Amino acid sequence: MQQRVDPDRRGMPVAVGVALLAAATATTLPVARWGDSAVVLLVVPAAVAGYVAGRRLPTLAPAVLTFTLMLAALLPTSFLLPDGAPLGDWLVSVLIALLAVVAPWWVGRYRFLRAEQRESDAAVLAERAQEEERARIADDLHDTIGHELALIAVQAGALELSPELAHDQREQFRELREAAVRASGRLRDVVRMTRPDGPSRLTPAGGVDLDALVAGARDAGMTVRAELDRRVLAEAHPLLAELAARTLREGLTNSARHAAGAAVDVELVADPGGGFILSVRSAAMPEPGTLDAPAHAEVLGGPGAGHGIPSLRRRADALGASLDAGPADDGFLLRLHAPARPAPTGSRAAEPADPALRSNARAVRRRALQASVVPGLILALALAGFVVVQAVTVTQTAISSATYDRIDLGTPRSELSGVLPAGLPAPAPVVAEPSAPDGADCEYYAARDGWLHFTDATYRLCFREGVLVEKTALGEAP
Structure with a gap:
């Protein structure tokens, strides 16, 4: 009898699954960089591709390798694209990949493993059912036929001892009794071969x-x-x-x-x-x-x-x-x-439950845990990227409010070289900015009071002929 195959369990070639995951992950950088409504729609096919790959790709290693290589390739790509924040773009694309591609892939992978477990459990239960049926037959043989053979032996033994019978008749009953005993012994042997270990039905x-x-x-x-x-x-x-x-x-x-x-x-x-x-x-x-x-x-x-x-x-x-x-x-x-x-x-x-079924369940849990390592690694990668971005922002582009307050108008730029970091590109893209003083060159700095201080506020320092002529705190954009 041919085993029925679950349509959702039909595997796909590894190359097809890798191509789907690569294409889905590649869409995350455009969504992160140009997140208008038309581009955001790419998330839907990316999620479908991730789910289908997880549901049909039979092995885990190709998916892990694809995610790793694609996310690693997105980082230099973010730097090569002009007019953007490279680390920020890459960080956002990693988060989008985690939510829009990896999460659907993990759901598909989990369903794949569950379907695999159901097929394996069905095979185990079918085998157990056959064993239990053989056990039931063996029990019935022993209980019914063995009982009747024992009674036949008792009757033959009673007739064997009857003084009213001739010697040859008693010998016949003795042979009958011995035959019943031998048949009972052979029945035990047959039951021992037929009956598997374990409880009967x-x-x-x-x-x-x-x-x-x-x-x-x-x-x-x-x-x-x-x-x-x-x-x-x-x-x-x-x-x-x-x-x-x-x-x-x-x-x-x-x-x-x-x-x-x-x-x-x-x-x-x-x-x-x-x-x-x-x-x-x-x-x-x-x-x-x-x-x-x-x-x-x-x-x-x-x-x-x-x-x-x-x-x-x-x-x-x-x-x-x-x-x-x-x-x-x-x-x-x-x-x-x-x-x-x-x-x-x-x-x-x-x-506990059937050992084979326990083994199947443990295997699924273990493989699902292995699959969950992928989202965990991507999340860890995103957190690491966030730490890098935050570190670069605070150490290279930000000044604290205390430093800002200590800077006085009329201070030469040369005296501030050890106080001010490299600064942000001009103009500041996320804040409302008033007009700069005539003939002044302005520098921009992120307004951060520490690693855990998150704000879009920006400090603007304007210099004319190397002297500070204006300092302005630019608030968050409405």
Whole structure:
């Protein structure tokens, strides 16, 4: 069966993705330099191109390299263009790239990773569903066919000991009993190969009645004393009722297989705290040396055990019930303590999600974090550019209000050479400026009182024949 491909997950050639990102990033300098309404419209296709590249470009490295090279190329380009503030233009273009190109690209990249995770999760869940279906089949094989084989062995064993039969007839029943035992062992082997590790599905099989199980065991020649509170299962959740039936069947099967002839006591009572307690007690333990090792281990639920009791434990744990199995009063006790409603607790509730799904989620988080490094680096680059611009402005073009106040009219320009920085280009472009004195040459300085002082105010100092004739504080433009 061909796997369906998400249309948004179809990749694009790396060259196409790089071209889209390069073109989108290249538009940020014109927007920063000539930000009129017509040029600003370039932001829309740039954002679309960034998103599409993030959504379709399968690898991260080409995008990182493209952003790095393009933003690095914008810096000398800003200096080569005339009539502007090179660092300021580049800084604004970096901020525009971050908001208009990189942010949409990151959103697209995140959606790409999420779609990739969904596909991987779907594959994992499909595999788990197949494993759980095999587990359900294996459990049903063990619980139903194994139970019937055990009863056949009990009936054949009873007939084998009948004094009314001829010797050859007893031999036939002995062979029948041995064949049933061999078939039971082969069934365990088949179940072991068929059933994967992990809990089986919890869907109730339905149609199993405790009275029918007890009656079937008695018909097979077993001695079963049963005290069943039938109201308990009538009020129980179907999953818990099914668990009770599976537990009783497992207890009767083990008693018939490993303690033939021993009486079995079955008790089902309501738990005062809610739920019910089912006990299956064999009156005698198997004699040492009479059991094969795997079967004996299954009865005791210890290392090397078969699938019956371990499977019941997993099922009980998943439903919030508890299952105890072990020696008790010279016999063997299988006890189920179930709640009123399924409520997963214990080790099953403490387990985290499926390891494969956790791995997929961690991979997506890691790759999304890697992708977020790109916007973070661009933001850091923009902040670094801002620091550079601010440093150049304060140290090379600005004077403080205190310095401005100390400068007196009539001071020769030569005496101010150690006080005044290089200054701004003339005229000051962002402030309203009155006419300069006749025959005077004016110099402009940013009015900054420190690194964190932001203002468009400008100081104008006008000199005639090398002497200060006017000082004016030009305010911000309206």
